[in-house]
Amino acid sequence: MPLNLPISDTDRIVTGAPTEAPPPPRQLSFWTTERRLFGLFVVFALAFSSYVIVRDWMMDEMEINGAVYNSIQQHTDLLVDVAKPRLLIIEPYFVTHEMLDRVARNELHELSVLGQRQSAAIARHRAAREQWTEFARDNGLEPEMAAVASTADALLGFVSRAAAMMAAGDLSAARSIDLHVEGERLYAAHVAAATRLELAVAERVHQTELAVSDSARTWELAFTLTGGALVCIWMVGGAMATRAWIVKPVRRAVKHFEAIGSGNYSRPVLTRREDEFGEMLRSLDRMRLNLADLVAARDEWLARLRVLSRAVESSDAAILITDSRGLIKYVNPAFTTITGYSADEALGRNPRMLQSGDHPPEFYAELWATITAKKVWHGDLVNRHKSGRLSREQASISPVMDDAGNITHFVAVKTDVTEQRQTEQALQASEERFALAMAGTDDGLWDWNLVTDTVYYSDRWKAMLGYDPGELEAHIGAFDRLMHPEDRDRVRADKDRYLAGEAASYRSEFRLRHKDGHWVHILARGSAARNAEGLPVRMVGTHLDLTERVLMESRLAEAERRQREILEQSVQGFYQATENGRLLAVNPAMATILDYDGPLEMLDEWPGFWDRVCLDKPRRAEYLHQMHTTGFVTGFEYRLRTRTGRIIWAAENGRAVLNGDGSCSYYEGFIEDITQRKEAEQLKTDFVSFVTHQLRTPLSGIRWMLDLARQNDMDEETASFIADAYSSAERLIGLVNDLLDIGRLESGRLISSPEPVDLAGTFDSILADVAPLVASKGLDVQRSSLDVPPVLADPQLARQALLNLISNAVKYTPDGGRVTIQARVHDGLVSCAVQDSGIGIPATSQARLFEKFYRAENASTIDTEGTGLGLYLVRLIAERSGGTITCRSVEGQGSTFTLTLPAAAPREHAA
């Protein structure tokens, strides 16, 4: 499924390339485009306005000169007319007719041309005169000016004189008139001169104005043309500057913008300009670089995101993302593997669906409280797989926050640790077991760091040597110091051989000095841990205190020595042989029995010993078979041929001595020469056989003759004599028969021919035999459950055994009693139970019941004629037939004898 991971800014998974700080904006040159344009404009404006100002000034200057003069005169007159001063001090130049009229009319008593501030006035007058002189000279009015100057000087001289006279006080009326007249005259002269000048000036002004007017038009034209030219230049320059400085760079910038806009960040934006435009382009370049960085960072992010997505998708851990409400928004494939739910099944659902019910509600409440508190929850969860089985998962659940710190999602990462936990539990159990084992064992533990030579010695390790836990330094030196000097090299060699890989495990026996000073025999075992290079870095192992064992071994050796002595002195032959018969050891008695000079001579005879010694090979094979199946043989009798060719009978008790793994290590046997016993037995058997046979023939004759006699007519008394004689003869024959059977069974000469024997028929025949006795005693004989398979036995022997049991039951059951015969089959065996309500057998007699010639203590109360051979014969027959005979009895209540014989196989049965 497509990965739609919510990635928050707080996510630390991706770290973008750090953005370089942009270079600081460059210091702008003063002459920016704007300022250049403004400067151009200012220059142009100054030029144009100066032209206007100069032109106006020149026009104004020429008008003023005339106006000022008139204005001053008019103003002075007006002032005098209004103020009617008694004394007027005035520059002679400005003295008017009005003033002089006033003085004449005596309205103005004194006309002080210079006054108290005469010198200043004179100075100003002079300055004015100089101005005027200069003006006149410049305008070609020197004659008029010179005239005015001379009249002015004359007037000034008059004024000075008049002033001096007024100051001296000798100004009489006459004098005043004189002065007045003189003054009038001088003044008139002056006015005339002044008027001339005035006219000249006016003329000149007029001329000047005309000149100025012409000049002005010329200038105006010049200025206008100049201005127009300048404007044109300005406009053209401006246009060119605009094109060069603005339009073309803008076009270039547009191309850059287009390139950047279309995602091509490779072309650098170059400029040498120091103005805003240059700065703009440099900013653009910086923007390009930043964008390139951002795009590279974005691509890296995307690549990382792809990798992370892939990691999440392919993670073995189940990853589950829910929104803030807990609804599943995403699961990865491992989730499906671990939980069994596909993505489609899981999306939009609540993870609660996985709950197994194994945790109490408080558990989930704590979990929810942790993650809603914006913390990460770690722990194990037992969840239910879709299939229903439980699985243990190690989970961590983290909240994901947006910029504002609000939880937007939860991310759960879970791994299936069912096996791991089981392994951990197993490991823990194993460690506990180890701890228990170490606590329970007598082994001391050591852990040797081969790099640092530090060693951990367990308390038991130290106790073995009589040291307390706090004693002995944790260093290999302690071990070396306690080591028996004679053992040191060998122990080192053992260790080196193991570390070199020549021995599968480290094992060494040595002696360490006990704290008390004696030597402790130690068995050390251990193994090494290796580093990645295969070099051993650590050895761990155990110490076992062998002192006891060493002691035991020496005692054992002593015991063995004694045993050997006993065997040496024994009259019984003893030998040990390998499984294939090779003799390992024989004692002198064995050699003597077999006519050898000594044991050594016997041991040398190999192979071929048993071939020569054994008289019947099958018997030897039987012995070995029994040895192999059961591990021992007792009382096995067979014939041997001695070295000198003598045939002897031997009885052997043997056993197989096994290895630890159960295989036969060797076997050993005790052999006794029983030749003499055997010969005696044979003699006895032959004798019995002979005697019994020889007895049987006349006995049979007696019986048959009596039988014959019974058939003849005779008196009652004679008949009873014959009947008694017949009965005795029969009993005697029975006894002889029993003895014969026993002899043959005991000697093994009896050849039995097992065949399926039908019990029902056998019982029929037996019951027919005992019927007269049963009838005479009035017994109730029951046969039940005889629906059993035939038994596999010799028919005669089986009949004999059952006959003995049944006739016993009949014999020892009082008149009117009950005899029950039952048979049942179980486990391939058929049990025939003969139960009677007879006198029973005392508990003390039961154990010996089946012994030869033994009769129960109470048997003679019923029958004094019993031989004690009947049950013994039953036992022999049962054993010979592979069956058993048992008895349960309560004295006075009756007995139950159970003869068990093997059932005939179905095939034989059918045959």
Add this chain to the structure above:
Amino acid sequence: MTGKTILLAEDERSLRRAAEVALTRRGFTVIAAVNGEEALHLARLHRPDLILLDLLMPKMTGMQVLDALRADPATRDFKVLILSNSSRDLEIAGAEKLGVLDYWIKANVSLQELGDRVVKVFEAA
């Protein structure tokens, strides 16, 4: 049954007499032999319908008699029953090899039984 001839080979007088009387009473013609040699001779002479043969007898044992009978084509098919008191193992095995009808032990057979059994033998035949 009448008319059947039985050769009875038995050296023990009482046994021979008892059996002879009992079988005769049952209507058989009984020829008695006291030893093996006589038994073989009488068998060849009378060609009996049944021979009751004791084993331990003077002059020739029962087994020798049996061997001789079986060796001779003229007497090979004679019916023979062993009537002995010997422990049966070896003898039985040998007798059965030579094809006898049965092996009876005298001590275990009453006179009555003997007669019954012989009758049965003929009935079966």
